[in-house]
């Protein structure tokens with residue numbers, strides 16, 4: 580008889596979610612908590628992290644707000660070691676923290692390039708390096724890296740973020756192969772335009788910009804952090820996605836495919 584798996588259940592497990600104080604990171608942290616897992620949310624702004632932790636605790640789990648800049652490798656290492664020691668385990672890491680803004684490449688300063696690449700690419704490596712050692716020692720774990728589809732198709736105006744996310748994609752596939760035989764899965768989640776304050780302020784601050792982004796999505800709508808978090812939960816759940824590693828789950832309403840001229844498959848009438 581075919582066995583049907585139960586919904587995600589993270590009871591007794593521990594996750595670290597970077598950028599867990601807002602947007603997609605908060606939704607992923609709360610989705611993990613709904614599944615019964617303890618969660619540590621990491622970011623720079625203590626207030627928003629504490630808010631997430633408070634919301635997570637309503638589900639009866641242990642939740643902690645940990646202030647840390649993912650660009651600081653030593654601080655990341657100390658935090659991850661402390662969390663693993665406190666809980667006696669570390670099951671999941673979600674690399675969700677990011678910085679972004681739109682700038683023509685020729686106007687981007689070295690400092691602007693560094694800020695984004697340090698958060699997205701280097702920060703992801705520091706967190707993964709620190710967490711991966713605990714996971715490898717335990718012979719189990721899941722790393723989920725939040726990227727964007729321009730990691731593979733590029734995108735004018737976001738050369739820093741696209742290059743960094745592309746690096747994260749290559750890192751994901753490399754580590755997935757390196758760690759698959761030792762029980763640690765590494766995957767990417769690639770959301771499309773998602774209603775978050777951070778992305779709205781950074782990428783579509785005006786109604787006109789927002790309409791242009793919306794017009795690029797065949798599904799005709801933005802997604803929500805909660806909808807994205809459901810896909811994150813799937814990839815983090817070793818019972819449902821235990822054989823998935825090194826891959827990208829794209830949750831974008833067809834945005835990256837939506838480059839057609841005849842978008843409804845017809846020429847719109849006429850001979």
Ligand SMILES: CCCCCCCCC/C=C/C(=O)SCCNC(=O)CCNC(=O)[C@H](O)C(C)(C)COP(=O)(O)OP(=O)(O)OC[C@H]1O[C@@H](n2cnc3c(N)ncnc32)[C@H](O)[C@@H]1OP(=O)(O)O
Nearest residue numbers: 677678679680682688690691694727771772777778781782
């Ligand atoms: C796309 C379509 C949808 C496409 C469809 C949807 C796909 C979206 C995919 C991805 C979405 C996201 O990532 S959304 C995530 C958005 N969230 C965030 O950005 C939140 C976090 N952001 C931040 O912390 C900041 O914005 C960030 C600049 C990145 C880092 O802050 P820091 O305090 O470390 O940095 P600062 O000291 O302020 O600045 C560092 C340098 O960056 C420069 N800099 C800062 N803002 C700048 C700006 N707007 N334009 C130019 N340059 C800027 C400064 O001048 C500094 O350079 P020097 O003066 O030379 O030193």
Ligand SMILES: NC(=O)C1=CN([C@@H]2O[C@H](COP(=O)(O)OP(=O)(O)OC[C@H]3O[C@@H](n4cnc5c(N)ncnc54)[C@H](OP(=O)(O)O)[C@@H]3O)[C@@H](O)[C@H]2O)C=CC1
Nearest residue numbers: 598601602603622623624648649676677772773775777778
């Ligand atoms: N929203 C969208 O349309 C899309 C988003 N994504 C990706 O989803 C993820 C979440 O984005 P979203 O929720 O929209 O944006 P947010 O701005 O809400 O989230 C970014 C988070 O990263 C944290 N962060 C930023 N810099 C650092 C740092 N140096 N150290 C630690 N934490 C940091 C921020 O917290 P704090 O400021 O407190 O440090 C914040 O909580 C990102 O990886 C983004 O690239 C991908 C595709 C589309």
